[in-house]
Amino acid sequence: MREGITSRQAGILCFLMMMSSKLLALPSILFQETGYFALVIIFILLSFETLLLFIFIKLKEKYINLTFYEILSKILGKIVAKIIYFLFSLYFLLAIVHLIYDNFIYLREAIFEEARIERFLLIFLPVICALAYKGLNSLARTAEFFFVFIVIGIVCCLALGLSSISEFTLPTFENISFGLTFNTLFSYLFWFGDFAFFLIIIDKIKVKNGFGRTIMNYTYFCFLFIFIFYIIFYEVYKNTSFMHNNAITDIIALTNQVGNLEKLNLIALLVVMFTIFYQGGVLLYSLNQSITTIFPKSIKVQNFITFIITIILLFLFFFYSTQKIHVYLEDYGKYLALILFLIVPIYLIFQIIFDKNKKKIKKGVKNEKIN
């Protein structure tokens, strides 16, 4: 059976992917670098990410049934398409490492004292492997099933955070320069490539009237959530925001609505735990799809055992040097992101516009003939 997901499911996956990577360490890191200007930075980066998705949807509208590889092959040729796919595979792999490392640190601090990364991997790897292996249909349906609970969890965090704000103060932007803004934007570009997976599943989204609008609505919804989250977080901790690395848990730490229900940070913990599994599953699925596209013969022989062996080998290789990779990622990840999320999309925009103009010219000629 050919895999296919609805626009609602695609929208939910976009929501979860966009949301899950930005609610932990990023708020404090951005604040450390730019102070309250982090609000502007996050607004620009989220807008950029939303724009990327918009471009991808336009691409889908143009090439309804083609895979991203087929689109790239058509526009740039097979070799370049394979190179881009290789870069995407690298991105997905690094994103998984990044996801695991960040969340391991967070969960160790929050709930798993003295836990070793091996234990975390023992839980995390089999589940994301199962999610990825079972395919996009079930992955999307599972995300759809838990979506309401995740949204309720986030809304609770926001509401509890809001209730703990003692005094609203307007943010002041000091020592801001174009150079600093540009540098920050460039440095954190890697964190905003969550929609890369969309390109890999682009052919699997069922096209119906208004499918693009549905996906974009979920993205706007998420955009709004994240932005409100950042405002509340900075309002709760004000100038000490940079000290709180686990934003989603810390945002509710000062709430006075606890009453008899102590330990409300469990809500945040559950939200994080649920979202990291999806993100991991989607990234691994995308990684597997990219690899099988680069080496098409492996599709025929792909089965559970080869899948697991490949994944275990890759992870063993990477996890012997997770920390190193994390450092490399911070130093060089932005360059990879630059190619994948700036150069390739810009080229695609030109391609879409250029092709539209071509069609218009052709239509014009036809009309002249008829007249």
Place this chain on the structure above:
Amino acid sequence: MFFNVEKNLNYFKSKLNNNFDVSSRTIMVGETKLGLLFIKSLIDKEVFVNSIMSPLLEFEGKNLNFEILENDVLKIFELEKIETDKDVITKLTQNNLIIFIDGEKGAIATDMEKAPVRTPAEPPTSSVIMGPREGFVEDVKSNIALIRMRLKTDKLVIKDFEVGRYTKTKVCIFSIDGISDTALVKKVEKKLESIDIDGVVDSHYILSFLQEGKGLLFKQVGTTEKPDIVVAKMLEGRIAILVDGSPIVLTLPFVFFEDLQSSNDYYTNPLYVTFMRIIRMLGVFLAAILPGVFLSFRLYHYKALPLKYLITVANSTQGLPFSPFVEMVFILVLFQILYEVSLRLPRYLGIATSIVGALVLGDTGVKAGLISSPVVIIIAMSIIAVYTVPEQAPQLTVLRVIFIFLGGTLGILGIVAGMIYFVNEMNTLNFYDVPYLAPYAPRISSDLKDALFKASVTQMEKRPVITKTKNKVRLKK
């Protein structure tokens, strides 16, 4: 078969191993000799005397043949001419009387059924406060009548099959022409035709053959004991499968959320029903994960517990000889043993065992310092919660054990991982091309009116999309 009556009688008696309850009688009607062959234990003597013997003895003609016998003598409806030895044996074992005529080839079979039939009573698993109390019985004919009483339409289609080399069990597929999905009916027919088993004793035998794929942990076929539910499901576009000898009727296609629905739901206030369904859903979660979650918090994340609760737990678990994991498994096994014992013992002894188990073992165990009261409460809550959705009890019991293991070894992350894994597994299931967690995953908006939330009957204008019915309109306005 022979032309001679005696030879026929002896031949078929020997074919049935000369069993004591295989009886025969030879009578002269006019100048014609008749042989009657039947199984004593299966025929109704009153019907035999009134409908067969009396008309035969009152016959005033000289000669008798099958045509006269069928048209002028016997005034009963079901008469069938049979020609082969195999048919004679089959009909004999299916409560029929076989009549041979001397000098004529073949025989006549007529149904003389005297099966012990239970009167339709309220099934123990799905009792209602307000609503029909009839339940199916073991006799398929009575069950067919119970459905026909509610579906008075010429669109009702019944296809019957004989399954089981020895039991020759009657299996019937019920569908409504124009509403049920014909592709599904054909698929089920094919499956039933392909069954070659020695015997079918209950509908669960058929259920096993109707299951698809590897997802054996999850229930794939709907089951009910109530005719009103069967009819309601058929009107939604589902099909029903009745098996002779079983009061359990199977329905297809089946989705997980069907089991959250109870027959009570359709005879009471929709708002109340919505609330109760949410409670049932909560019951499902509690039944499966509560002991695992408790164990994970007690073992790994005790700091995440509210302080007052942590103190209570710490006080009650002080000085226990077992580790929390062993204690949890011990109590769970104890409860399951008590449950099994109470099911199998005679009713009065069962009550006594429950008292011994719950009061004596539980209370004394806690007082003796062998087990802690929070664990007893958690396990008891979890086991009670299973019966908010009794149809899912086997699955929830297995899941509970898995989650205890996950919580005890991997902590809360293990529980979350397990939940995601099992929900994902359920989402891979497409039994009879219907997503298992529909209408929530994938979301089917029109079907949400009778899922976790229940709309009024006046608002349910269309049949569920998942049944792939052709006739979608249910309520015309």
